[in-house]
Amino acid sequence: MNKKQNTTLKELAKELDLSISTVSRALNDHQDISEPTKERVKNLAKKLHYSPNLFAKGFRSHRTHILGVIVPNISHYFTTTILKGILEKGESLGYRVIISESKNDDQKQSEMLQTMLQFGVDGILMALARKTRSIDDILRVGSRMPLVLFDKVSNKIPCTQVVINEEEAAYNAIEHLINTGKTRIAIIKETEQSFNSRKRFEGYLRALKEHNLPIDEKIILSTEDISLEKGKMLANILLSLKKRPDAIFAITDSAAIGVIKALHKFKISIPNDIAVVGFSNSIHSTIINPSLTTVDQPGEKIGRTAVKYLIDEIENPKDDLLTRTIEIKTNLIVRDSSFKA
Amino acid sequence: MNKKQNTTLKELAKELDLSISTVSRALNDHQDISEPTKERVKNLAKKLHYSPNLFAKGFRSHRTHILGVIVPNISHYFTTTILKGILEKGESLGYRVIISESKNDDQKQSEMLQTMLQFGVDGILMALARKTRSIDDILRVGSRMPLVLFDKVSNKIPCTQVVINEEEAAYNAIEHLINTGKTRIAIIKETEQSFNSRKRFEGYLRALKEHNLPIDEKIILSTEDISLEKGKMLANILLSLKKRPDAIFAITDSAAIGVIKALHKFKISIPNDIAVVGFSNSIHSTIINPSLTTVDQPGEKIGRTAVKYLIDEIENPKDDLLTRTIEIKTNLIVRDSSFKA
DNA sequence: CTGAAAGCGCTTACAG
């Protein structure tokens, strides 16, 4: 490969018969340099397509202007919207973004953290892998450089965390169902007590309590790995009950869609017999019939917010770790699966 | 922020009372170093969590082990599967990946190329933005470092290109429809002559010709920006024809889903009255009812292949630009929208 | 207003 070298300061200096220092300063608009010199330097730089070797720059200044991002799965639509926000905001603030997948694997996650460190990223943005045990590695990284968690977080890690108002979002979803006249509302959640699942369940419980509805363990279902298939399965279980629910709240859209598919099979009218509400406003929610009522999570905003806090911590270092949680508001999108106009 | 410095070779050397050179060589398993010394060095390195500053390393060796990836839109499912392949294969070969979105914007794309260059990436993987005019910038980059295009490519750019067998895939899709007894097959394609749209259209034409079916301009529809909405719109046009088609091939899944939604409105039986075939095997294709027959594009394989060729060009530099096209095979996934068992 | 020199953390040809 005919790898032409990039132009360097040295070459510019030689060509202009100036010192490297002067050229460097001229390009950085240093006050000490005269206008005419700046002109000359900049013109040649443009002509030769000079662009600074950011690697050398970063190496010198201990700042790479690279951010590391670790997410469990890059193919989840919600994740891509967060990444969009991170890329957009990050780039507009002069940072490049290295993205990596943990595949929900603890081990992989630690490895990624390690290489990110080695690559000298200025800070790390991360959504935790599902079963994160070795908090140690994360804590170590957090003590060395700015770290911001988003979406999948943990209060065991002292750092800035950007999440949605999970509890309130679930509360609003349930309240909407109650307002449409539903009184026996089932929930499909995760077995494992992830931050997200726990909060959504809390919202569910609070809504029932505040509206004086009974809480029935029979219609509180849990699954290890929540998915479309599991949604179908658990819907079948709910349909086999003597006292069927009149609404089903699934804490993910994929499970909710599984529920709808199961209800279709039994010719159950949605939402009249049983209403369905999901969570995420995934792209499927308008493809499925009836269209799915669901909680819209503003992914891009989460991304932009997370990166904004991270860069702030990078550029204005504080002495102590900031433990704070930023909540992003969600909206319930009412569609045909819960309310037909 | 309590930014503890990373351990450096210097510190290790001091602690062990060795020179920096020796420590460096010991860690790299250089043959000149004695076993006991290697042991001592490695043990201390482990204890102090030493990890080499890859920035310094890369800076010295002119190799960053970072790859740049530019895609039009990170939220497309197909794109994320390619990225998955790139990340997985790239990481397994010791490379980190910087991802950026061009948003189908020519200008943005050039900027991204420029910053990638500045960050000293070792090579670039790219799917072209829709309306790429300024080939110049791309050619300049291509002459400076390994460049591999995938999915959205152009034969005006001399480099390795990884694509799917677009023409053959479309041919197979149409032949499948013909085999199920369809004789009047409409196509929905892009107005603009993108590589992908053009190839798929060629496959469509060849299939009709080889099966001695007439080609009717009335059922060859084009749209500027192919989308679900446009699929609906164009399906309506097809339904208003005196001689309706008995099958519709849309060159994207989203348009195909729009078609299905439109057919639903008119209570048209799918596939009996009109069959529908899409292209991509997007995640929607099993959510929609009836499930969509479509061409599966193996995204991860495309990603892995592209990154493999790129890294090969990085590690085994050739003197001249390689112009070659690698075709990845696709599979037609037959579902209910074209054939009910 | 401009330049010579040190140094960021590492590797490696050269010397011993």
Added chain:
DNA sequence: CTGAAAGCGCTTACAG
């Protein structure tokens, strides 16, 4: 088997 020294491309305190 080990070390001193140069150098990757840049910035910046120090000198003039």
